[in-house]
Amino acid sequence: MSARQEYRGRRLGLTSLTVAAGGLLASLICVAFSVLLWAIADANNSVSARRASRTALVEAGSMKQLLLDLETGQRGFVITEREPFLQPWRAARAAYPAKARRFTESATSQEQRRTAEQITRDVDSFLKDYSVPLVQMVRRGDPAASGLEMTAEGKRRVDTLRAEFDQYMTDERAQLAERTDAAGANSHQAVVAATVGLAASTALVTVFTVLQHRAVVRPVRGTAAAAEQLAGGDLGVRVPPSRVAEIGALGTSFNSMAASLQDSRRRIMESTEAVHRRTARDLHDGAQQRLVSLMIGLRLARELVPDTETAATDLLDQSIDNAQTAINELRELASGIYPLVLTVKGLVAAVKDLASRCPVVTVVESKDERRISSTVESNAYFVVAEAVTNAVKHAQASRIDVSIEFGDVLRIKVADDGIGGVGKSTAGSGMTGLTDRVAAFDGKLTIDSPPGDGTTLLIQIPVPA
Structure with a gap:
């Protein structure tokens, strides 16, 4: 990859990417907490509404009991005409104003309040228009007080009031159940929304972490590894382009530096x-x-x-x-x-001349032989010469095979049948020099040297058109 090759897509700024991800995460968290706060407020309102409904039911029950006390006291008095039996009626009549006020004020809706006011008026009418006159008639000894007409009138009024109380309490219980169901549904929706928000936040954090690793951590590690290779003498190493602007600028600078060093060494x-x-x-x-x-x-x-x-x-x-x-x-x-033969006849002839002077049997084979750049020829020749010299001095080889193949890439293979065991850690300065020569021309040198099975060097150097 060329040092000057750039990523032509739109690059993302690391700062803008971080700000965008942070803003989105903050928005999700705010939404999740807002939903939770709304759920808490709704739950509190629901609790208050249920408490108010229970209070309304209690006050309605108390009013209904007051009506029963009135009816029971007056009936006992009518039957016995004795004042002690009238005591519950007196107590209920005395407590009526306060209980009527509390009953009306405890209504939980406008409709229920209108119903409570109607019930209060009906109770008040029962007391003033029927119960009090009935008691007075009994005290006067009026026989009509215990007559069938008065008894039927009282029963009709009480039954009507009981029905009103029952309907009022039924409606209040229905509202209580509805509020309870609505509160449960709202709480469920809030939990679901908060869960979705938190899950989305977690997913966003995960995605951003993965993206950060791929866009920042991995390229930085790659650049560090490339810098280590560069420090080791491999000037052909390059850093791939990145869509993140800052990382891309770092890679471009690194590649420019490596290319400059490589050009300088060339x-x-x-x-x-x-x-x-x-x-x-x-x-x-x-x-x-x-x-x-x-x-x-x-x-x-x-x-x-x-x-x-x-x-x-x-x-x-x-x-x-x-x-x-x-x-x-x-x-x-x-x-x-x-060697003069390198200038006059080219790489293959120079290598064959080298092989003829080698104390170890050296066989040279070539394919698609042609003349190439004199600089590439000279460097390739000296790489082969150094490899052959190393095989003669250190490999204890009895045969060396050299293969030269021309094309878009010059491929040279130098193989011996020596003791092997040569690696980057054990290779000396001579092998480092070979690597430097090859790397100076964007080439690559690989070593395959299993212990006891010889050594093979593969040199690949791009050939300019």
Whole structure:
């Protein structure tokens, strides 16, 4: 992934995301608590209403009992014409004004209040228009007081009042039951609403936690791991883009830094390779040619000196050998710095030349051979050379196989049949150098080295079109 590749979708600000989630969570909590407070207030109102209904029922019962006391006292007095039997009637008559007032005031609705007032008027009429005159008639000794007409009138009035009281109390009990049912339904709805609100809040917290982990924690951990790889020398590591603006900016900065370091190392290596090529060329065209000319001159001088001059001929022969040795060493040095065959014939030819000089049997195979960038060729060659050298020095190998495949990606495999057991923790500076070379060109180097089963290095380097 390119360091300059950016996420083209709309990015989310971490601050705005946090504020939005916090605001939504606060709103849900406020709604849930508002519903709970409403449920509590409704429950309190329901309790007050039920208490008022019970009070109304008690006062209605008390008024009904007062009517019974009036009716019982006057009947006993009518039958016996004795004043002691009139005592309940007197007590009920004395208590009537206060009880009538409490009964009317305890009504729980306008309709019930109108009914209570009507009942109070009917009781008042019973008392003033029937009961008091009846008692006076008995006291006067009027025989009509115990007549059938007066008795029927009293029964009719009492039955009517009892029916009114019964209807009033039935209506009040119905209102009480309705309020109880409504309070229960409201409480149930409040509990459901509060439960839904709390569940939604919990779900929101869970979703936000997961989102935060995916959008923030995981990318930050990935960036930390990428930074660790970068510190270990892997300059090809990149951080994927993020939709969170701050994390995306962090990733973009990291990728730009890694790309800059990689470009800088590539330029340094390209400059170094250029110096190596120039040095090898200068050694080949300069010092090596002069040594060759010197050796030719020494051989010509040797031919001119008679064999009888043993001291001179021995000195010349020794000088010729030294010159040849110097030429060979210089040629080897130049080849180590930058082999001429790499410049002239390319990567495969240079690797085959390397294999021909290797003390261990080395087999080179290639596929779709072609010339590629000189910088990539030189780095690939030195990677192979270092891998072969490591196999010869440390792997105790008897055979080395090198496979080179050209394409959009240059794939090189170096495998030996040595002792294996090479890993990142056990690899030395040479292996680190190989990794750096490959990483400088966006490449990848992997090692497969099971103990006792040889070592295989796979090098993959993108080839510019």
